[in-house]
Amino acid sequence: MDSTAFEAAVSDLRGEIPPRVWSLLVTVFGDLAQDGSALPGTVLGEIMSRVGIKPEAMRVALHRLRKDGWIASERAGRSSLYRLTPEGRAQTVAASPRIYATDPPAEAAFLVLTDPASPLEWTRNDVWVTPHAVLTAHPPAGAEAFATPVDPDRSLPRWMRDKTCDAMTVALSADLAARLTRTEAALATAGAPDPLQTAALRVLIVHSWRRIVLKVPELPDFVLPAAWAGPACRAGTARLLQRLPAPGLDRLSAAA
Amino acid sequence: MDSTAFEAAVSDLRGEIPPRVWSLLVTVFGDLAQDGSALPGTVLGEIMSRVGIKPEAMRVALHRLRKDGWIASERAGRSSLYRLTPEGRAQTVAASPRIYATDPPAEAAFLVLTDPASPLEWTRNDVWVTPHAVLTAHPPAGAEAFATPVDPDRSLPRWMRDKTCDAMTVALSADLAARLTRTEAALATAGAPDPLQTAALRVLIVHSWRRIVLKVPELPDFVLPAAWAGPACRAGTARLLQRLPAPGLDRLSAAA
CATH class of the missing domain: 1.10.10.10 (Winged helix-like DNA-binding domain superfamily/Winged helix DNA-binding domain)
Structure with a gap:
């Protein structure tokens, strides 16, 4: 060259x-x-x-x-x-x-809502979109957090993606x-x-x-x-x- | 009688x-x-x-x-x-x-997450489970709120139901x-x-x-x-x- x-x-x-x-x-x-x-x-x-x-x-x-x-x-x-x-x-x-x-770092994302009265210990490199809601590839086990998969075919609101x-x-x-x-x-x-x-x-x-x-x-x-x-x-x-x-x-x- | x-x-x-x-x-x-x-x-x-x-x-x-x-x-x-x-x-x-x-008052419930920077006007008798998340039978139209249906077959966390x-x-x-x-x-x-x-x-x-x-x-x-x-x-x-x-x-x- x-x-x-x-x-x-x-x-x-x-x-x-x-x-x-x-x-x-x-x-x-x-x-x-x-x-x-x-x-x-x-x-x-x-x-x-x-x-x-x-x-x-x-x-x-x-x-x-x-x-x-x-x-x-x-x-x-x-x-x-x-x-x-x-x-x-x-x-x-x-x-x-x-x-x-x-490959992308994760296949799936989950929105997890946590109890304001007893916040989860969170150690991963995840994204808090509101004070009690987190986007993560690793939803917590157990019944105390609400976790829902993010649909890849429906865009998340811009403020969340930002x-x-x-x-x-x-x-x-x-x-x-x-x-x-x-x-x-x-x-x-x-x-x-x-x-x-x-x-x-x-x-x-x-x-x-x-x-x-x-x-x-x-x-x-x-x-x-x-x-x-x-x-x-x-x-x-x-x-x-x-x-x-x-x-x-x-x-x-x-x-x- | x-x-x-x-x-x-x-x-x-x-x-x-x-x-x-x-x-x-x-x-x-x-x-x-x-x-x-x-x-x-x-x-x-x-x-x-x-x-x-x-x-x-x-x-x-x-x-x-x-x-x-x-x-x-x-x-x-x-x-x-x-x-x-x-x-x-x-x-x-x-x-x-x-x-x-x-009949029950609604068939479906949605969890809606709102942008902390621009809160939705909310007029219905819905339930705020965190300061920016609401359970409602009537998800808002438009792309600026994240709305996900609640699965009837998977119990919500107790703190949300309470x-x-x-x-x-x-x-x-x-x-x-x-x-x-x-x-x-x-x-x-x-x-x-x-x-x-x-x-x-x-x-x-x-x-x-x-x-x-x-x-x-x-x-x-x-x-x-x-x-x-x-x-x-x-x-x-x-x-x-x-x-x-x-x-x-x-x-x-x-x-x-």
């Missing part, structure tokens, strides 16, 4: 809001070394430079991630090796199914869906990307979707706002990641 | 709480002269004495009903005639379908159901009641049920508390009124 086409694709995928570098690095580790494998500093530097991050910004972010316990580092001759700590891995593994899912996802995230989803479509079109006419280009594109794609999907409740798309473009983002992400298989660390190290 | 059996039946139907005399008179007019016919004071006196109301108490209550505009009176020789005013008739006619209904009817009214319904059953048994073995006895028994039956049914929302019985005995009261009242057809005013006047 020639550098003009690659840089245009990167620029389109990055959008106008600069990514947080430490968060982007979390995506890199999650996508390329979730099993705890070591990433050489040189490989990290080459990928980050391809997505437009300067070496100094990367060093600051790596320092922060080490300090916060996400990653550990070790010297290896004149270079450094970085890997996820067990804590960092646990968080990355926990988020992974949502980020890489090809509570499931803030307007900014909805707008970002529509924006990302358009960018993913353009990226697919660009890749269809460009030459094959090399391993470092592939890693960089994957990181931008996964990171863009991750910033959206982790802000959204695990509910079927039909209870989200009408303008929610999550299904298009999920499908576009899946198609692009299939088209851009993760290069092995050996190929990345050889190229860096 | 001999006077011992009749007095036992009256005593059982009256129960332990003495009825309000003016309210009992409203029932008499509603049951015997809802069309605005005149009831002679002598007939009223004979019926009320049979249900245990003293003449002085009846005079005070008639005075109050006249003052409040429920009834009008006119002299007729040495006696007085009483009839419902148009206003009194309108109120009596409005309550009649509920009191004399043989909001549809206060515990006192539920207890009164169970008590009345038992009294109606005993009255049916007593009538089965007693001789036929005369017209004034018939009128008195009807008044006590209708009045007892009226005091309960008008306190209860117009919702299907399955959303009311489990101990609600409304269906038994409704059926027992209907059977007894069929067994005790209203005597015509001519027969009552002749007997008084």
Whole structure:
């Protein structure tokens, strides 16, 4: 993939809001070394430079991630090796199914009405639509809550759907869906990307979707706002990641 | 019907709480002269004495009903005639379908969730189970409220059912159901009641049920508390009124 086409694709995928570098690095580790494998500093530097991050910004972010316990580092001759700590891995593994899912996070939603006099303990990532009513994929057992399935074929009122996802995230989803479509079109006419280009594109794609999907409740798309473009983002992400298989660390190290 | 059996039946139907005399008179007019016919004071006196109301108490209550505009009176020789005013008739006619209904007041119930930011105007006699959720037989049209039918085959949670009817009214319904059953048994073995006895028994039956049914929302019985005995009261009242057809005013006047 020639550098003009690659840089245009990167620029389109990055959008106008600069990514947080430490968060982007979390995506890199999650996508390329979730099993705890070591990433050489040189490989990290080459990928980050391809997505437009300067070496100094990367060093600051790596320092922060080490300090916060996400990653550990070790010297290896004149270079450094970085890997996820067990804590960092646990968080990355926990988020992974949502980020890489090809299916919606739930098939069904229920509206549950709870007794104002004895509120339920609620631990899941569900959506309270009134002070005593919650939209959830997991209705409680027992007779003390009223639970009714939400009919996928009858739209919920707008005010309820609007509570499931803030307007900014909805707008970002529509924006990302358009960018993913353009990226697919660009890749269809460009030459094959090399391993470092592939890693960089994957990181931008996964990171863009991750910033959206982790802000959204695990509910079927039909209870989200009408303008929610999550299904298009999920499908576009899946198609692009299939088209851009993760290069092995050996190929990345050889190229860096 | 001999006077011992009749007095036992009256005593059982009256129960332990003495009825309000003016309210009992409203029932008499509603049951015997809802069309605005005149009831002679002598007939009223004979019926009320049979249900245990003293003449002085009846005079005070008639005075109050006249003052409040429920009834009008006119002299007729040495006696007085009483009839419902148009206003009194309108109120009596409005309550009649509920009191004399043989069917439940509604077939279906809906749970409606309203937008906390723009509460619905609500004019019907419905039941708010939380500050933003209402049980109603009449779901609103339009897309801005979430309405779901209540499944008759799945019990609502107890806390929801308890909001549809206060515990006192539920207890009164169970008590009345038992009294109606005993009255049916007593009538089965007693001789036929005369017209004034018939009128008195009807008044006590209708009045007892009226005091309960008008306190209860117009919702299907399955959303009311489990101990609600409304269906038994409704059926027992209907059977007894069929067994005790209203005597015509001519027969009552002749007997008084």
